[in-house]
Amino acid sequence: MQDNSVRIKDVARVAGVSTSTVSRTLTRPDKVSRHTRDIVQAAVQETGYRFNHAASNFRKQRTGTIAAFIPNIANPYYPDILSGLAAGFADTPYTLVTVDTAAGQEAERLARPYFDKRRADALVVTAGSLAPALLTAWRADGQAPPVVEIGEGPDPAQNPRVSIRNAEAAAQAVAHLVALGHRRIGFVNGPQSYTSAARLAGVMGGEDARARVTWTTSGPLGFAFGQSAAREWMGLRDRPTGVFCATDVLACGFIGEVMRNGLRVPQDVSVIGFDDVEGMAYLHPALTTIRQPRFAMGQRAAQMVCELLDTPRQELGGQELGETVMAVTLVVRDSTGAPPASSQDDRGVPRARQG
Template structure:
């Protein structure tokens, strides 16, 4: 005899709640009490209930997919953010698609394709250099910026200027007055915000960010190594360097160590991001931690709410950063 397939009513009966509560617990687990959520999950496991997501999405006129547009998937910075996104989207019934914006020769056409095709229910955009949807004059699904930001679009970011200021203040408190900065690419919102925060913290101490001690990078390891070559070529070398990303700090430290320069013995180095490798370098990298998994989780929650409300506008959130003290900073010799 063919066994009956478990339905949502079976889950509701076994867990002692309504079918609406079951649906809420599975699609928005953060909105129900922990005890209720656990009871529903136990009932799902016991009954073997599998939500018919395809039928549900057809009824709701949804695809069940969210697209993340990421500039450079090879950058380890994004790993925990994408994990945070997936941890919220999956229980809510959404699959996560990922595209690398740097690998696309025509991002405007690609973005228009996603807007016009109806292939996704929402987008999380990590690249502020992409065309503004409003300027493209196209209808688009709910869209949220993460890490980077633009205009009035809803976003989840950290306080980049304050993070840079915290890094500079830490160097100042360690006794440094000759401080260099390795920036990100010109025109990038993260670059400008971190540069502003660093310059502001130096100004508070009556100091300035010298042009000769400001090295332009691109957030990548190679540009950090190139900045190290410029630091080595200086006749008057700064005693500390604030790198606007951990990857650049890694490249900077590695190039100096290959040249026989001791870190932090001859120069202190501080980064920004706290990627996984930062704590495993020699010396371990002092840095500004972005709570990357939290960024992904909050972005997912906000985007799902926008989709549920069928709204193109939503709130923005700014998440605090944290100084992580390790061994790459010491008082100047």
């Protein structure tokens, strides 16, 4: 049975360290050496000490809550980010709360309460989860909790941020199609946003003397729009032989629709996605895609939150947290290949079935 009279000073005595070292080990184990963690944990086990996170947060005037804003929790892009965040906060006194802001007009009502330090110690804001006006309101409130953003944005210095370079990643996708021999490239993009604009810029910048982007379309980030884009593509006189979709979900919708109409992937059209969400390797054909390190992005965002909250401001050095840019990876699978031999005039490429 635990002895309620055991105090942190007793753990420090048994471990042979200071009380501040015990406290640091129990609240931020990543800040101490493995040897220190081991001797403190052994002392905790020996004494039966229980660290009271709630009391610690009360003394520090903390809630112990981190709120993560997600624009659509049903989107398969986000589970790995949330898993990374959870892993990053696992050995800390912080509890992660997820706020789904896909509820349209309800989004502001759901988000605003967390702009109060009495509700959350910090916010993690994923790209597209909050309207610009809401972020502006947050910035105007000097009492609001700090923010760490996930996803590329127009002003990386505004808040600490974990991101990729979307334009470079999109150019990499186009370069893959061009290297395979495709000369007409198509692009299926998402709705208007900083991310979609950056990817479009990368696609157009990926043109060279060998290939041209001959068709682009944009719409909602869902399977249905991927299908709609495929129908639009099938109606073109000179179809692009290589199509880059801004997300894997769009690519899945696109591939499903063209195959339902008797076309083959990649024999008749090569398709490349973006994100490498769960399951893309198990499709038929397996999807070629641009992989984002989403788990690592979430984990790094959690680390940045802890640094903001647990490091004295004077030690942060102003822009030290800044922006962490992570590399993407081209994952080549079965949905891309050489263009059809008759691609110059589309002879021999099956037309879409009618009805």
